[in-house]
Amino acid sequence: MRIRLHDLNFVPMIPEEEIKRRTSEMGKELFNRLGDKNPLFIVILNGAFMFAADLVRAYSAPCEMAFVTLSSYSGTSSTGMVTTTLELNTNIAGRHIVIVEDIVDTGRTLHAFLQTLNNQQPASVTLTAFLRKPEAQVFPIQVDLTGFDIENKFVAGYGLDYDQLGRNLPGVWVLESQS
Numbered sequence: 001m002r003i004r005l006h007d008l009n010f011v012p013m014i015p016e017e018e019i020k021r022r023t024s025e026m027g028k029e030l031f032n033r034l035g036d037k038n039p040l041f042i043v044i045l046n047g048a049f050m051f052a053a054d055l056v057r058a059y060s061a062p063c064e065m066a067f068v069t070l071s072s073y074s075g076t077s078s079t080g081m082v083t084t085t086l087e088l089n090t091n092i093a094g095r096h097i098v099i100v101e102d103i104v105d106t107g108r109t110l111h112a113f114l115q116t117l118n119n120q121q122p123a124s125v126t127l128t129a130f131l132r133k134p135e136a137q138v139f140p141i142q143v144d145l146t147g148f149d150i151e152n153k154f155v156a157g158y159g160l161d162y163d164q165l166g167r168n169l170p171g172v173w174v175l176e177s178q179s
Contacts (some may be wrong), residue, residue, distance in 0.1 A: 002176055005165040010156055010173035014148060019158060019171060022147050023051065026128065027058020029145060030098060033126065036061045039096040042088065044113070045069045046167070047102030050159035051130040051147070055100060063098075066090045070109050088117075097122045102159050103131040105152065107139035114141060131155065131172070153178040 002011045030039075038061075043052040045067050056063060068088045097117065101110060110127065117125065128145045136152040154175040156166030166173065 003166075003169065003173060005156060005162045008162060009176040010162075010166070011176050011179050012171055013150070013155060013174040013179070014158075014172040016158075016170035019147070020054070023054040023130075024058045026145055026147060027055050028060070030055070030126065030128070031060050034061075034096055034098070037096045038062050038064065039098050039126075040090065040092060041065045041098045041100055042092075042117075043067050043100045044102070044109075047159045047161065048100045048130065050167070051102060052100040055128065068113070070113055092117070092120045092122045094121070094123050097125045099125065099127045101127070101129045103133070103155070104129045104141070104143055104146075105133040105136040107137050107141045110141050111139035130158070131160075148172075 002009045004010075041052060041056055041059075041063055043049060043065060046069065052065070056065060066088055099110070099113075099117075104110060114125070114127075126144045127142065128147075129143045130147040132143055132146045132149050133152045134149055150172075154162070155172050156162045157169035157171050157173045159167050160172070161167045
């Protein structure tokens with residue numbers, strides 16, 4: 001099976017059922033770490049919105065959510081610059097923060113964001129990522145909880161896109177020429 005997004009073909013990589021299972025496990029693990037500390041989940045839009053929705057539903061205690069929009073991608077590659085189009089408008093001093101990211105590859109986006117975040121003196125920061133590409137990482141960031149480690153390939157689905165298409169696909173799909 002394959003799907004076409006704009007001018008590129010994608011094939012299945014991680015099935016929806018496996019994502020549901022892993023996301024549920026991650027929510028439970030976050031609860032075991034943070035319990036009833038009323039953490040603030042900071043969701044990095046647009047790609048992490050589906051992951052975040054499933055993750056907080058699996059977190060079995062009160063929590064809050066906030067959203068930021070950060071980007072360093074255009075098409076299938078990084079631009080090398082991080083832009084913020086929706087800023088965090090919540091006071092996080094003394095709060096337990098869970099950052100919810102869709103994918104960590106070079107780490108550029110999170111490296112820039114974490115510096116800004118830590119200047120606001122949160123009580124703790126837990127970094128969660130739905131996907132991580134260990135071989136692509138360039139910036140020194142520590143992902144505390146990862147859904148799946150994948151090879152350095154371009155993917156879409158489950159919130160991730162190729163020029164705004166594919167976010168609604170169940171599961172994760174990989175560029176056919178890289179499969």
